[in-house]
Amino acid sequence: MLDIVTAHRSDVGRVRRLNEDSVLDGVRLWSVADGMGGHAAGDVASRIVIDNLRELDAHEGLRPADVVRRIHQANTAILAYGDANPEARGLGTTVTGVALVTVGGADHWAVFNVGDSRVYRAVGAKLARATIDHSETEELVLEGLITPEQARTHRARNIVTRSLGMGGEVQVDLWVLPQTPGERFLVCSDGLNSELDDAAIEDILATHPEPAPAAAALVEAAVARGGRDNVTAIVVNVEGTLQADADVETNPHGRKE
Numbered sequence: 001m002l003d004i005v006t007a008h009r010s011d012v013g014r015v016r017r018l019n020e021d022s023v024l025d026g027v028r029l030w031s032v033a034d035g036m037g038g039h040a041a042g043d044v045a046s047r048i049v050i051d052n053l054r055e056l057d058a059h060e061g062l063r064p065a066d067v068v069r070r071i072h073q074a075n076t077a078i079l080a081y082g083d084a085n086p087e088a089r090g091l092g093t094t095v096t097g098v099a100l101v102t103v104g105g106a107d108h109w110a111v112f113n114v115g116d117s118r119v120y121r122a123v124g125a126k127l128a129r130a131t132i133d134h135s136e137t138e139e140l141v142l143e144g145l146i147t148p149e150q151a152r153t154h155r156a157r158n159i160v161t162r163s164l165g166m167g168g169e170v171q172v173d174l175w176v177l178p179q180t181p182g183e184r185f186l187v188c189s190d191g192l193n194s195e196l197d198d199a200a201i202e203d204i205l206a207t208h209p210e211p212a213p214a215a216a217a218l219v220e221a222a223v224a225r226g227g228r229d230n231v232t233a234i235v236v237n238v239e240g241t242l243q244a245d246a247d248v249e250t251n252p253h254g255r256k257e
């Protein structure tokens with residue numbers, strides 16, 4: 001039976017006065033929302049989407065469509081808040097995360113994303129991105145016009161092409177993955193990966209096998225490198241073994257360090 005062990009850390013950084021990141025470090029769902037920098041009430045927008053997702057965390061038998069539906073509801077709530085509060089009109093947020101879902105009667109992971117916050121997945125010592133940024137620089141990288149390293153300092157690096165609060169129906173990226181014992185997930189706001197490249201993130205995770213020290217070390221390193229944005233990280237360790245008998249329903253319970 002798989003056991004999920006998690007921890008998170010969030011820091012305002014060295015430049016901003018307010019931490020607009022919101023975190024859900026739950027039992028079946030782990031998510032980070034990054035209120036849009038420079039937009040009114042970004043902290044409100046990020047809190048709205050996380051509060052909506054938190055209601056799903058208590059639901060057994062969660063399905064991928066439930067996550068997408070709840071993000072759409074959060075987007076509607078953010079737009080309604082802006083309409084009701086003119087001083088906050090234009091508020092927005094990214095959202096990304098991992099959910100424990102049921103597909104075909106078996107447990108899987110649903111990795112979801114809107115914006116440029118990220119989910120990474122590590123199997124063994126190898127780290128890979130599990131999401132695609134919705135940003136102008138990511139589009140340039142995918143088109144082969146700039147390299148990932150150039151994207152880190154490109155003038156358009158902070159321009160997102162998809163977020164909650166933009167208006168209209170939000171398009172949610174979602175991938176369903178099988179479970180692998182020993183894998184790890186990192187869910188983070190872009191304040192982490194804008195300061196640390198993937199190699200640095202991989203090294204820190206490898207050096208800190210437990211979630212709490214890993215989350216702390218990642219955030220501390222990002223702040224030490226500049227901390228020009230809010231920095232948030234959730235580390236999710238998947239421990240134990242898969243149920244041998246596929247006919248026996250498993251119900252792993254998350255625990256926080």
